Amino acid sequence: MSNWEKVYQEWKSFSNLDAALKKELDAMKDDPKALEDAFYKELTFGTGGMRGVLGPGTNRMNIYTVRKAVNGLAKYLLDNVVNVKDRGVVIAYDSRYMSQEFAVETAKVLGAYDIKAYVFESLRPTPLLSFAVRYLATAAGVMITASHNPPEYNGFKVYNEDGGQMVPEEANQVITAIKEIENELMVPVLEREVLEEKQLLNWVGKDIDNAYLDQLIHISKLDQQAFEQNKDLQIVFTPLHGTAHDLVIRGLEQLHFENVEVVKEQAIPDPEFSTVESPNPEEHQAFTLAIELGKKNDADILLGTDPDADRLGVAVKDKNGGYTVLTGNQLGSLLVDYILSHTDPVTLNNGRMIKTIVTSELGQAIASSYGVETINTLTGFKYIGEKIRQFDATGETFVFGYEESYGYLISSFARDKDAVQAAVMACEMAHYWKQKGKTLLDVLDDLYKKHGYYQEGMTSLTLKGKEGSEKIATIMDEIRKNPMKEIGGLKVEKTEDYLSSEQLLVDTGATKVIELPKENVFKFLLDNNSWVCLRPSGTEPKIKCYYGVCGETRDGSEQILASLKDTMDQTINQIIG
Known part of the structure; x- marks a missing residue:
């Protein structure tokens, strides 16, 4: 029995499994490929939070994966931020399926640590959540949203005490705390009635809108x-x-x-x-x-x-x-x-x-x-x-x-x-x-x-599931191992690998340190003030290729742009066969 099958059996045999999730899991029992995709890994918690398809499984957005993330967040806050229990966490949510439920689940886990939650009484925009963190001086903020993803998605974004999304240094500590939790099904929670009785769940109204x-x-x-x-x-x-x-x-x-x-x-x-x-x-x-x-x-x-x-x-x-x-x-x-x-x-x-x-x-x-x-x-x-x-x-x-x-x-x-x-x-x-x-x-x-006639473009390739993730990794590996010397007829003058934090001057081989956080991004700087940049999405099963050019005329810029896109499309297609 593989590891994902063991996790699936744990979920299947869990007596208190949420009824709706149990029903979905039963419907998947004869589809091993769907089950593997739902359980073969844990939903990735990135620098801003996590986002995924709704449904049962460790690789899906559901009350248990949300609880696990909140549990890690609570431990991080208690270890790293002052007066967490009194300051609390403010939580907002959008119009998606399960958004309000996930907001309340967030409060239920925080409450188990005696951390106050301020939850908006109805849906609110992300920027208002950012503002609310600063306005209420809370220790953190949580936004339940999948932004512009398709309807089957939802997400969980975490904000620091300044009202900005958590940066890697902070998020990595949250991720470490999340990984310490072995079983997402057993995360402790307080029920809503108990939270309200203890004043650990506070509903937020129009006051913050007006401010x-x-x-x-x-x-x-x-x-x-x-x-x-x-x-x-x-x-x-x-x-x-x-x-x-x-x-x-x-x-x-x-x-x-x-x-x-x-x-x-x-x-x-x-x-x-x-x-x-x-x-x-x-x-x-x-x-x-x-x-x-x-x-x-x-x-x-x-x-x-x-x-x-x-x-x-x-x-x-x-x-x-x-x-x-x-x-x-x-x-x-x-x-x-x-x-x-x-x-x-x-x-x-x-x-x-x-x-x-x-x-x-x-x-x-x-x-x-x-x-x-x-x-x-x-x-x-x-x-x-x-x-x-x-x-x-x-x-x-x-x-x-x-x-x-x-x-x-x-x-x-x-x-x-x-x-x-x-x-x-x-x-x-x-x-x-x-x-x-x-x-x-x-x-x-x-x-x-x-x-100057600056023109930009972006192509996005969606590669879903385990196989898709492997293909995206292959593309980035191949680009790094065999970087192109010319793209669309334009000479590559520099390359910038943000994973190794190294800028390379192609002609001389001279290198320079990039003073930015490490990230899986690779950029080509071309002559004529043009550039190409490859970046896997951190929240979606996509790899994106960005382009920028600057010509003396609009038509000239558009022609260069088209040439860059054609070359990169061919290159990526060759890599993934």
């Missing part, structure tokens, strides 16, 4: 007169069946945006996300209903937030009466320019813009033109939050942070990407330029003409 909105109003860059004017920008908004509706609408009202239409079919929370193929504003199909309503209302701008409201997508009316969906890099570059052009130059002297290593270099070019230094981090907003925390000690000033995957942060009262802040600022920016007779597409063209 967040009090901070949100101050992100505006308009002068007082312009701020107080009613704005004629025509806005269409879809929360894609998620958590953003109330805060985005109230945030826009505070800035006197009166013409906001919500896509009614997508305004109601729905764990099936029944009107979209994927509840991801990065996917253009997510804007289908918003575009229909936009055309009907002659809207200037369309806003789409993912289910937990940490990502924002924007589409802008074009000259032909249709709508162009901006990439995350394009919207980020526009926001960099707008924010810095409306910030006191004295502040900019010590200002820092933060982006990730796979985010467009256009943002850095714009920031440099305002005299602002750019700091690059690894992929993941946790690293941007970590940098902001360091600024508290160094005296540097955070002016903006973003990543290509539609995540933006304007003000550091939250410490994770914030689609509510971004939605409000995107509308203010569109209104400002409309008053000048320009659309955001016009402004983007101006930025290209000034700084």
